[in-house]
Amino acid sequence: GAGVSQSPRYKVTKRGQDVALRCDPISGHVSLYWYRQALGQGPEFLTYFNYEAQQDKSGLPNDRFSAERPEGSISTLTIQRTEQRDSAMYRCASSLVSSWDNEQFFGPGTRLTVL
Amino acid sequence: GQQLNQSPQSMFIQEGEDVSMNCTSSSIFNTWLWYKQDPGEGPVLLIALYKAGELTSNGRLTAQFGITRKDSFLNISASIPSDVGIYFCAGQVGTSGSRLTFGEGTQLTVNP
Numbered sequence: 258g259a260g261v262s263q264s265p266r267y268k269v270t271k272r273g274q275d276v277a278l279r280c281d282p283i284s285g286h287v288s289l290y291w292y293r294q295a296l297g298q299g300p301e302f303l304t305y306f307n308y309e310a311q312q313d314k315s316g317l318p319n320d321r322f323s324a325e326r327p328e329g330s331i332s333t334l335t336i337q338r339t340e341q342r343d344s345a346m347y348r349c350a351s352s353l354v355s356s357w358d359n360e361q362f363f364g365p366g367t368r369l370t371v372l
Numbered sequence: 373g374q375q376l377n378q379s380p381q382s383m384f385i386q387e388g389e390d391v392s393m394n395c396t397s398s399s400i401f402n403t404w405l406w407y408k409q410d411p412g413e414g415p416v417l418l419i420a421l422y423k424a425g426e427l428t429s430n431g432r433l434t435a436q437f438g439i440t441r442k443d444s445f446l447n448i449s450a451s452i453p454s455d456v457g458i459y460f461c462a463g464q465v466g467t468s469g470s471r472l473t474f475g476e477g478t479q480l481t482v483n484p
Contacts (some may be wrong), residue, residue, distance in 0.1 A: 261414070289473070299460045299474030300415065313471060348414055358400075361472060363414030 259283070261364035262315060265350050270339055276338060278334045282351030289332050291324055294346040300363075307354065322361045339371045365371045378461050378475030385451055387481050393459060393478040394445040401463030404437045405472070409458045416464040418459075419446070451482045 262281040270276050282289045288307050292300035302316040308329040317323070320341075326332040336343055346368050352359040378395045385391055395404070396478035403422055407415035419430050421444060428435055434447045443460055461475040 269483065292474075297476070299376075299462070299477050300471065300472070302471040304437075305471060316471070349416070359415050360420065365414055365418070 260348055261351050261362055263367050265365040265367060266365065267341055267368045269372065271372050272340060273338055273352045275335065275337045276339055277370065278347050280349030280364060282330065286351035287354040288352045289326055290350040291334050292348045292349055292350065300348055343370050344369055344371045376461055376463055376473060376475035378478060380478060382426045382479040384481045387453060388452060389451055391448040391451055391480060392445060394443065394474045396460035397463055400441040402467060403464040405462045405464065406435050406446045407462060408461045409460060415460055453482050453484050456480060456482050
């Protein structure tokens with residue numbers, strides 16, 4: 258079966274533009290996570306959803322960042338008025354979420370470059 | 373944001389050697405995980421640890437969940453060239469559906 262997919266894989270944008278990053282989780286997975294990974298660092302948590310409900314958005318850096326998952330499947334991470342410091346790999350993960358199996362499966366990421 | 377302290381940052385070893393890396397935290401975690409990341413790919417789970425003191429093996433990999441819940445180590449025995457990659461530790465406070473806190477990674481290079 259298909260794993261987590263993300264699009265686009267690469268995004269180059271100019272400072273001040275808005276960008277929308279898409280995540281397609283594994284079918285049937287309840288939980289969906291967004292992480293940001295800078296070069297040479299581990300992924301850093303941004304936000305996560307159970308079904309369509311955003312459970313924790315404490316990792317979002319500021320109010321330019323938002324995420325939604327309106328139908329409990331595909332999710333979009335939106336960054337408004339991008340800045341150069343937003344350049345990073347943005348990774349999505351999903352998990353089945355039951356009492357015994359909550360392994361997070363990661364997608365290949367979207368590499369965002371803000372010029 | 374909070375990250376785990378992972379060491380060493382990088383390792384260069386000969387094929388066949390054993391490798392050890394570890395992770396420490398000032399916070400308690402209820403779950404410790406070890407991931408491997410290959411170039412151009414997302415992290416892939418290697419081992420998950422759910423109980424303090426637990427020692428778990430997966431083939432040539434062995435990992436332990438520290439008694440204090442604030443540390444973990446990963447050993448790789450008899451390394452092979454395909455072990456090359458970045459290894460991350462991660463801690464989780466909850467069990468189901470909660471965020472992962474990652475270490476900074478250990479870049480492993482294996483010379484044939």
